[in-house]
Amino acid sequence: MDNQIRWLLAEIEHWTTDGLVSAEQADQLRQRYAQPAVAAKEGGSWGLIVFTSAGAVVIGLGVILLFAYNWDDIPKFGKLALILGATIGAHWAGLRCRERDDWRKPLGAVLHLLGTMMYGAGIWLIAQIYNINEHFPNGFLLWALGALLLAWVLDSIVQGLLATVLLAIWGGSELYSFREPQMLSLLLIVFGVGPLAWRRRSGVLLCFVLLAVQFLLMSYLGLLGTGAHVFTTAFALGAFWIALARLTTDTMGFPSGVAVMSFMGYTGYILCSYLISFRWLNSAVFNWDRAAAQPTYATAMLCNWSVFALAIAAWLIVVVRTISRRVLRPPVEEWLVPLALAYCFAIIWGRYPALTPLGTRPFNLFLLGLAAAWMWRGSRTGALRQTVLGLVLLSAVVLARYFDLFQSLAARGLAFVVLGVVLLSVVFLRRRARSAPPPQGGAA
Numbered sequence: 001m002d003n004q005i006r007w008l009l010a011e012i013e014h015w016t017t018d019g020l021v022s023a024e025q026a027d028q029l030r031q032r033y034a035q036p037a038v039a040a041k042e043g044g045s046w047g048l049i050v051f052t053s054a055g056a057v058v059i060g061l062g063v064i065l066l067f068a069y070n071w072d073d074i075p076k077f078g079k080l081a082l083i084l085g086a087t088i089g090a091h092w093a094g095l096r097c098r099e100r101d102d103w104r105k106p107l108g109a110v111l112h113l114l115g116t117m118m119y120g121a122g123i124w125l126i127a128q129i130y131n132i133n134e135h136f137p138n139g140f141l142l143w144a145l146g147a148l149l150l151a152w153v154l155d156s157i158v159q160g161l162l163a164t165v166l167l168a169i170w171g172g173s174e175l176y177s178f179r180e181p182q183m184l185s186l187l188l189i190v191f192g193v194g195p196l197a198w199r200r201r202s203g204v205l206l207c208f209v210l211l212a213v214q215f216l217l218m219s220y221l222g223l224l225g226t227g228a229h230v231f232t233t234a235f236a237l238g239a240f241w242i243a244l245a246r247l248t249t250d251t252m253g254f255p256s257g258v259a260v261m262s263f264m265g266y267t268g269y270i271l272c273s274y275l276i277s278f279r280w281l282n283s284a285v286f287n288w289d290r291a292a293a294q295p296t297y298a299t300a301m302l303c304n305w306s307v308f309a310l311a312i313a314a315w316l317i318v319v320v321r322t323i324s325r326r327v328l329r330p331p332v333e334e335w336l337v338p339l340a341l342a343y344c345f346a347i348i349w350g351r352y353p354a355l356t357p358l359g360t361r362p363f364n365l366f367l368l369g370l371a372a373a374w375m376w377r378g379s380r381t382g383a384l385r386q387t388v389l390g391l392v393l394l395s396a397v398v399l400a401r402y403f404d405l406f407q408s409l410a411a412r413g414l415a416f417v418v419l420g421v422v423l424l425s426v427v428f429l430r431r432r433a434r435s436a437p438p439p440q441g442g443a444a
Contacts, residue, residue, distance in 0.1 A: 127139065167188050
């Protein structure tokens with residue numbers, strides 16, 4: 001249960017005791033703010049999942065090192081017995097613990113993860129025993145497929161986490177060691193692990209999936225294309241995550257997933273908008289010269305524009321639902337995201353004369369609009385986090401644009417004065433909002 005919901009339920013009890021609300025009104029409030037039933041299945045807390053998984057992985061690595069220490073002194077049959085025995089024993093113990101209803105039930109997931117670690121170690125150790133000289137990334141693939149299978153069979157988030165990491169390692173190994181992009185690794189993460197994260201309503205697993213997708217896609221485009229392909233695709237992905245978070249808020253009971261997608265989306269959107277506003281980055285991103293296309297550029301362009309089309313389609317759905325249902329009401333600043341995305345693709349790939357003189361200056365306006373909206377809403381409602389984020393973003397934009405004090409001293413001095421006035425205004429507005437008395441009376 002979320003901390004805010006827990007606090008609200010406790011306050012409702014106090015209101016009922018003090019006679020501020022009737023018992024019927026209290027029941028209506030509890031039903032209105034009750035979390036969806038699916039939230040109870042939301043895969044546990046971040047800390048529990050991460051630390052138990054880390055503990056199982058560390059134990060597995062320790063056992064592997066103990067095997068390796070005495071490996072040469074163990075006969076071949078004994079080596080196989082140790083590998084198979086450790087793997088089967090860990091999974092058997094995990095199954096027994098899962099049957100319990102006490103504290104041992106969560107331990108079952110940890111033991112299954114330990115068994116999967118033993119399975120991965122067995123792949124490499126058996127290859128060493130029989131001197132199998134194979135393409136080494138295939139070992140990570142076999143290991144990842146085993147973890148992915150167990151993730152669905154056991155309905156396990158920790159197995160899904162391990163599968164995601166291993167699939168990312170497999171794709172990265174193929175790319176950076178052999179310069180062979182394996183799109184299958186990306187597809188397995190998206191369509192193999194992604195549905196599990198969505199079904200279990202696990203923000204932890206979804207975060208790992210999105211990070212792996214970002215890593216693999218950017219790595220592939222870096223090999224197949226240019227910096228322009230990497231940059232514009234990262235921008236489009238950020239816009240897509242923001243739109244998907246908005247749509248998920250409207251249709252699904254997945255609060256942690258919405259938070260993860262919003263964080264990933266705004267991080268990508270803000271970083272890309274901030275970086276492209278610097279002139280030194282233009283030479284790496286802007287493809288004005290139109291050099292002779294390499295054979296792989298076509299694949300990079302196809303991937304690049306596919307992600308762009310996906311982001312635009314998601315925002316069109318947001319527009320349609322906003323107009324038709326009027327329940328989906330994105331904040332005003334979110335509409336800057338698709339505008340910034342379209343402008344980004346226009347100036348990098350379009351070479352439109354009307355846009356070229358403007359260059360990257362509008363991205364400063366996009367960021368300033370986002371910062372202003374966050375500060376205004378946060379100061380009016382007393383939301384500290386939103387206020388601080390807006391202030392940090394505003395300060396970063398102003399300081400980056402006007403840090404050079406040896407040119408245009410008047411403009412830079414004026415910018416710092418305006419920034420100081422804004423900071424003081426936000427502080428006073430927030431203090432005023434917090435000290436304002438609550439509304440008196442009125443129907444519920």
